[in-house]
Amino acid sequence: MTGNASSQATRSQSWDQDCVVLSIDAMGGDHGPAAVVAGVAKAARLKPDLRFILHGHTDELDKLLQKRKTLKDIVEIRHATEVVQMSDRPSHIMRHGGKTSMWSTVDTVRAGQASVAVSCGNTGALMALSMMRLRKMPGVNRPAIAILWPSRNPQGFNVILDVGADLRADAMDLAQYALMGVAYAHNGLGLEHPRVGLLNVGTEEHKGRAELHEADTRISALAENAQFDYVGFVEGSDIPGDACDVVITDGFTGNVALKTGEGTASLIGDFLRDAFAYSFLSRVASVLAFTSVRRLRKRIDPRRVNGGVFLGLNGTVVKSHGAADATGVAAAVILAHNLAVSSFSDKLAKRVASLDGQAHHNQDTDRKPGSLT
Numbered sequence: 354m355t356g357n358a359s360s361q362a363t364r365s366q367s368w369d370q371d372c373v374v375l376s377i378d379a380m381g382g383d384h385g386p387a388a389v390v391a392g393v394a395k396a397a398r399l400k401p402d403l404r405f406i407l408h409g410h411t412d413e414l415d416k417l418l419q420k421r422k423t424l425k426d427i428v429e430i431r432h433a434t435e436v437v438q439m440s441d442r443p444s445h446i447m448r449h450g451g452k453t454s455m456w457s458t459v460d461t462v463r464a465g466q467a468s469v470a471v472s473c474g475n476t477g478a479l480m481a482l483s484m485m486r487l488r489k490m491p492g493v494n495r496p497a498i499a500i501l502w503p504s505r506n507p508q509g510f511n512v513i514l515d516v517g518a519d520l521r522a523d524a525m526d527l528a529q530y531a532l533m534g535v536a537y538a539h540n541g542l543g544l545e546h547p548r549v550g551l552l553n554v555g556t557e558e559h560k561g562r563a564e565l566h567e568a569d570t571r572i573s574a575l576a577e578n579a580q581f582d583y584v585g586f587v588e589g590s591d592i593p594g595d596a597c598d599v600v601i602t603d604g605f606t607g608n609v610a611l612k613t614g615e616g617t618a619s620l621i622g623d624f625l626r627d628a629f630a631y632s633f634l635s636r637v638a639s640v641l642a643f644t645s646v647r648r649l650r651k652r653i654d655p656r657r658v659n660g661g662v663f664l665g666l667n668g669t670v671v672k673s674h675g676a677a678d679a680t681g682v683a684a685a686v687i688l689a690h691n692l693a694v695s696s697f698s699d700k701l702a703k704r705v706a707s708l709d710g711q712a713h714h715n716q717d718t719d720r721k722p723g724s725l726t
Contacts, residue, residue, distance in 0.1 A: 368427075372404045373693045375686060376467035378458040379409035380436040381474025383676045386410070389473065390417040392682020394424055399683070400690050406461055408433050408454040433457045437474050439675060443481035455479060459486045462668040468693035471660075471685055473673040480518055480663060480672075487668040492705050495519040495526050496665035497604070498672065499537050500611065505595040512538045512547075513592060515604040516611045516661060522603035524567035527551065531572045532704040533664040534599035535581045540695040541662075541688070542598070546580055550587030550597035552606060561586065572601070579704065660685035662692065665705065669698045 368374065377393060379386045386409055397403050404427045407414055411432040418424050433454035437446055450456045455474050462470045463486050472479050480496070489496060499514035512534050515522065522530065531549050538547040551569055553561040569585065576583040584597050592600050592610060602610070629639035659681035663670040669692050673685035692698075 368404050372402050373400070373690050374404045374406065374467045375689050375693070376406050376458045376461040376470045377408065377686070378454050378470070378472035378474055379407040379414055380433070380454040381472045381479075381675070382673065382682075383439075383473075384678060386413055386417060388678050389682055390414070390421065390424070391679035392677070392686060393428070394421050395679055395683035396686035396690070397424065397427060400687060403427065403686070403690055405429070406431055406467055408457040408461070409436070410434075431457055431461070437478050439475050441475055441478055443475075443477040446475075446478040447481050447485055450478070450482065456482055456486070459483055459668075459670065462670070463487055469669040469671060469689040471671045471673060471689050473675055473677050473682065473685075476517065476661075476672055476675075479670065483663055483666055483668070483670045487666040487670070490665055490667055490702050490705050493529060493665040495522060495529075496663055497530050497533055498607075498661040499534060499664055500661045501541070502592055502600075502614065504593045506598060508542045508544065508598070510542060511592065511594075511598055511600060512542070513600040513602070513607060513610070514664065515602065515607050517604045517608035518663065520603065520605040522564075524564045524571055527564070527568035527601055527603070528571040528575060529665070529705060530601045531575065531581075531583075531599070532579055533701060534601060535579060536697065536701040536704050537662060537664065538599050540692060540697045540700060544598055546582060547598040548582045548584050548596075549576070549599045549601060550584045550591060552592075552600055552602035553586040553588065556586045556588060558586075568601075660688040662688070664701060667698075667702075669693070 377389060379389045382388060393405055393407070406429045408431050411430055414430050418428060433452060435450070435453045437450060437453050437455045446453065446455070455472055455478060458470045458472055459482050461467045470483070484496065496518050497515035498518040499512055500516050501510040502513050503509065504511040514530050514534050535547050535549060538544045549572065551565065551572060553565055555561070573583050587596050587600060589610065591597060592614070629635050659674050659677050661672040663672065669689070671685050671689045671692070674681055677685065
């Protein structure tokens with residue numbers, strides 16, 4: 354550790370208590386620590402109360418920070434000798450990842466030294482480490498990953514979960530996802546009374562698997578006490594629509610939808626470029642339409658909503674896209690800041706506890722007199 358890093362080792366102890374401290378995996382992602390540090394700097398300009406604990410190779414991070422003097426007093430470096438690669442198996446990282454920047458990032462939240470962990474690294478490894486180090490909230494069977502999806506709603510986005518934390522989900526899991534999604538919509542989008550929809554192959558009551566019909570009944574029963582409106586079954590076309598604010602599904606379906614949406618957005622961008630480059634007149638038209646095209650590009654830019662939130666753990670973790678540049682990293686950091694200042698983790702725990710209590714109550718009331726089961 355260099356002399357500069359040594360002086361930073363206790364910097365977090367002198368930060369003001371009103372500051373929001375985030376734990377950042379500086380080594381994860383396709384673009385390496387340069388993009389992460391640039392994103393941190395960008396977020397710090399927008400949120401002056403932010404402070405950062407960066408985990409990674411000290412010498413490399415020192416060089417990057419020396420180029421950004423504005424970060425001098427708001428960043429602490431914690432040395433990590435190893436890095437989780439995108440090809441690493443989660444099981445291997447759980448057994449041998451104790452010296453990685455990702456492990457150190459999550460452990461800092463576990464120790465209460467930071468409010469939220471942020472990483473651009475391997476999603477499977479990050480979820481496995483987060484579950485092992487932070488543990489699941491009481492009453493949570495399966496954690497979920499929630500993302501913001503561009504939509505026609507006034508807030509501009511919908512919440513969709515799960516998008517890949519666990520491929521399976523039974524009726525109780527889906528009901529838990531509903532409460533998690535409502536908490537995220539409330540604290541992440543400022544919606545006082547979100548509308549929740551359950552993703553199905555159709556909106557008709559008779560369609561879908563048995564667990565979806567059971568989940569439909571459970572979520573409907575929760576709506577009044579949990580302060581959300583349940584709109585029933587929704588279809589894939591409603592994910593970017595205005596029929597609801599929160600879309601609930603299992604991790605397999607959600608992840609396929611996410612990747613399909615990203616691919617479609619990329620395809621539209623390629624088609625627009627090809628169309629405007631087709632002829633001289635189309636190139637002139639592209640100049641005339643520049644403002645409108647830029648506005649469209651901004652609305653569908655996935656970097657603006659970069660960051661999947663791990664829900665159902667005893668601590669908040671934000672997963673940034675692995676290919677995120679400085680703009681994408683900054684978006685994930687700002688999302689982490691907003692969740693931290695709203696005490697999101699505590700509010701989510703209360704919602705999950707209310708579901709667990711209601712589930713036990715329902716089980717008791719469903720028992721026949723004299724029954725021991």
